Amino acid sequence: MLAPAVLTILTAQQPDADPEPEIIALTVAEIRRLLNAFFLAAALPPEHTLHWSTWRRTSQARFRQSHYQRRQAK
Template sequence: MEETFQAEKGLAGLDEHQVRRYPSWGRWVTLAMLAPAFLAVVRADEKAHHPGPGGLIPLTCNEIQRLFITLVVQLVQDADHRLSWSLWRRRHQARSRAGHYRWQAAQA
């Protein structure tokens, strides 16, 4: 439970607010708690409707956060580069996972 809370705190930015007044703290906490819920819903929807092409891991909450910030919040000029980088990273992670599982099976 504690590890999950720490991960969500870092992912949603719950630990980045300075409390000065209760209303601002309440708004910040509400947004910070909605962020992981948003990421989880997007991840579940993506996994259900768009099973990834072969050789890719499913989108993670961290990857969705990176893509959301890159494509929606910061509006970078090279969106194609960012998307291809995401595909490369997911493909690399899938290969690493497969190699790790093969290594573990060989050790057993």
């Protein structure tokens, strides 16, 4: 019960996103995945988990921007 509240608070406290971000803001799903990776599955080093999360969100931002450009071109 506490985890959804913490995730909602962390997401709400993030600054507003830029119109063309280089990386998307942390989502509730991403925060949940990071918490699981850090506290439940300690098989990978924290640096790897953070690097992977940053790479994933950067890729998502690039895909989102590409999607918006394609939709505007039509």
